[in-house]
Amino acid sequence: MTEKNIIEMTGVQKRFGSFQAVSDLTLSLREGEFFSLLGPSGCGKTTALRMIAGFQEPTEGKVVIDGQDMDGIAANKRPTNMVFQSYAIFPHLDVGDNVAYGLRNRGIARAEINRQVSEALEMVELGGLERRGANELSGGQRQRVALARALVMRPKVLLLDEPLSALDKKLREQMQFEMRHLQQSLGITFVMVTHDQYEAMTMSDRIGVMFEGRLVQVDAPATLYASPSNREVASFIGEMNFMPGAVKEETDTSLTVESPGFGTMTIPRNPNVETPGKSVLLGIRPEQLEIAKEQPPEYDATVEGVVRDVAFYGENVHYHVRVDGVDSRIAISVPNYFHTVDHGPGDKVWLGVQGESVIDLGQQSDKPI
Amino acid sequence: MNLRSETAKGTALSAPATLYVGLLVAAPLIILIAYSLWTQTYVDLDRTPTLANYREALTDPLVRHLMIRSILISAAVTVVTVALAYPIAYFIALKAKKKTLWLLLITIPFWSSYLLRVFAWKLILGFNGVMNSALLALGLIDEPLTFLLYNEFAVVLTLAHAWAPFAILPIFVSIQKIDPSLLEAATDLGSNKLESFLRVTLPLTTQGIIAACLIIFIPTVGDYVTPSLVGGSDGKMIANLIQVQFGAANNWPLGATLSLLAMLSVGFVAIVFVIGASTLGRRIR
Structure with missing residues (x-):
């Protein structure tokens, strides 16, 4: 982790009609940290993540990624990649082609694509499964393919939308450690959205707790647990x-x-x-x-x-x-x-x-x- | 429940359909094959099996010409219909707010008879029709256009309109089924709108496109109403010839042979198309 801020959100608001999904979100994320946005469903955490990804434009406020203002920059031009809650594995493509999807958009030579794809699959322990069909994968494998597909793009920030919620408990616990190790060895900033306090606590360097569109407290897991800033946080965490x-x-x-x-x-x-x-x-x-x-x-x-x-x-x-x-x-x-x-x-x-x-x-x- | 009663139940449930298909598809087909092997001798039938009808049909340049034209016109109708239907289906599935209303509007042409719709096109495209009158009134032309009606173009136009809902619905369903997060994932991985469409939406809707093509192509080859009403002599198709054999020419065996040959040709083209299109769809990465 460095002292440099990779993401700066300043006064970010998002309204859908009269519904205020996110209000006055100001948040700085450090380069190389594992950050979690934690809160009950409907608290605006996913909307916040989608504004970083570029799938939603803030109604007000500014999102800066790696020193560049993201205003008017479309999702496909941003230095972020996302692991979707449903994993969004392309069903018509096999594992290798799923992982190669983004690289092909960059016009990289075929041999180089194959090398990077197999490297990315090794990294998520799916080495050699390039030609496995998308429909022949277990839940855990789908999650790994989604991770490999995003990480192979070498994003400045990896966004994870409830990445473990579709897995059973044992696998979820195993993936928590694996993802943590992966994040530490790659040094890429991970921003994860979750409603699961244990998931957030075991994986994150820092956690931002959100309620009803507001960011209530940002702290390291142990601090959050020992010194919650109010009753809501205290009862949500533990x-x-x-x-x-x-x-x-x-x-x-x-x-x-x-x-x-x-x-x-x-x-x-x-x-x-x-x-x-x-x-x-x-x-x-x-x-x-x-x-x-x-x-x-x-x-x-x-x-x-x-x-x-x-x-x-x-x-x-x-x-x-x-x-x-x-x-x-x-x-x-x-x-x-x-x-x-x-x-x-x-x-x-x-x-x-x-x-x-x-x-x-x-x-x-x-x-x- | 034991297996036997399950089998019995299944048989009982499918019996009406089996009976229906047996009586209305299999039996006529057998009769058709039988006829194609017989010979018409003025008012009587010579029931000695012979392949003479096939020989005659396959060597007659008119039959070959009409068969190829039928397939080409049907292919043109299919391409035009699907090409026009896809954007509409795409709009309804992904952009439209009132999907049900749009789908209802699309089925409106069905509320009137097929024949009336063909006649309507005749009125629109005819010598003194809507189109010519309008262009004359606007002073864009000095005399009525004659290339609008009684040719292949009129057949394609009329059928493309008639088939539109049959193409829109299967394509709509296949687009509707796509998980929106797949399109977001494509965007997230750097695709612009066109690339996402070509690399994700299109391959995932191949099945819908194939279904739409078959639904249109197969019955169009056998259509004889539209060609006889708006096709003129240039727009005649194989079915018109078959109709003549069963009618004025009174040569049922030859008519049966032509029907079977048309069926085989359509089947062959359709199979080649399905295999080709699926392979192509799978090759998009």
């Missing part, structure tokens, strides 16, 4: 228990808050949110909570509750616990160390949490938790 807190004391780096149930604790301030004021929204990740039969010592805050539901996930066990004074149930996730499920519905349990793992989500909105 799971989160929310509760209100009253601010007792504040310093530049910490807040002392009192929450129903857990009582008083000192928590770190979140640099990504506004100064809280008197009341604050607190977030606790399920895996940061301890659950025990006895009151656990060595925790900053503890509270007693009753187990309502138990869900066994294999690697984790999830408990839902009802605590007096807290409106919603508290979710706790415990790693399955010893192949035992220690608590059952109706059991009385203690919950414990360290103040430094509680997330400050800023001023509490009027929205119900």
Whole structure:
């Protein structure tokens, strides 16, 4: 990754009639990074990607790729290539001709085309499958052909529209690593659109989270997880228990808050949110909570509750616990160390949490938790 | 459900169609073959099998001439119709907002009888027809044009109009079936609009084009109404000769022979065309 910005979007808006698909999108992507646009369906992420590709013109604002303003530059003249959600493999062409499609537009000599095609197929581990028909491919192979077809063009930016959503879970996880390695070895900027937070987190250097046409937060996956800039991001990325807190004391780096149930604790301030004021929204990740039969010592805050539901996930066990004074149930996730499920519905349990793992989500909105 | 009752069900369901095809296609065909091997002796039939009719038909220059002309006119009708239909089908499938309305409009000619449509063209193209009157009134010509009617051109024009929906519909369906992301992928990989069309849309609609061509070409070779009404003597086709054999000439065996030869020629041309067109379509990369 370099310090150079490969894509600069400034004040980009897209309206379809009266519908605002993307509002005021300003975003800089660094050369060689793996960037993901993450958000629920209909949040405008695909529209944003299509404006980079040139399939849609921004209603307002500017898209600059590699220092060149893209205004008036058609999709077929842009230094970008795309992996489509449906893969868009040409059904009338075999694998080799699919990959060669773009090269033939460039008027390259036949021998050179064949060399580049076989190289690209090697790269996606489909070496030697040039003459395989488009209809004889599995889902995973189609995805690889789509990748090879785009990468063989040596684009400055590779755009990926939900590239893994059509694959089954195992294959999806395998492709996540493969695509990440491919991106790192080629050094090409990847911009991926996805609604799958895990996909975005495992693959990306940075993630941009979008809601209702707005870009809400751009950060590295770990930062996004630890310091979400608001409640929406906090609940979209991973799971989160929310509760209100009253601010007792504040310093530049910490807040002392009192929450129903857990009582008083000192928590770190979140640099990504506004100064809280008197009341604050607190977030606790399920895996940061301890659950025990006895009151656990060595925790900053503890509270007693009753187990309502138990869900066994294999690697984790999830408990839902009802605590007096807290409106919603508290979710706790415990790693399955010893192949035992220690608590059952109706059991009385203690919950414990360290103040430094509680997330400050800023001023509490009027929205119900 | 066991296999036997499934077979029984299948047979029962296809029985009406089988009966229909058997009675109306296979039986007449057998009769036709039988007739072609017999000989007409004034009012009677000599039922001794002979290939004399075939010998006569194949050596008669008039038959050969009419057969070649029929195929050429049909080919011209096919090319003109498909060439005019493709842009319309393309427009409806990819650009038009009210597809159903457009498709409905295209079928409007069917709401009137085929004969009436042919007569309408006669009125338009005739000596004192719409076209000539309009050109005269505009002062573009001094006397009526005579090359409009009673020739091959009039046959091609009339049939191209009559067949248009048959060409538009299969091509429309084949264009409609193309995943729009394929065209975006072509653009993304550097193709301009023309290149995307030639390298993606066209090869993916080959089947529709072939279907349209066959639907038009095959019945056109056998058409005798249009040539007799607007074709004049230059526009006569093989079917007109066959009609004469079954009518005025009263030589059914020769008529049957000509019908079978026409069928074989059309079949041969159609097969060569399908193979040629599919191969060509596959070679576009």
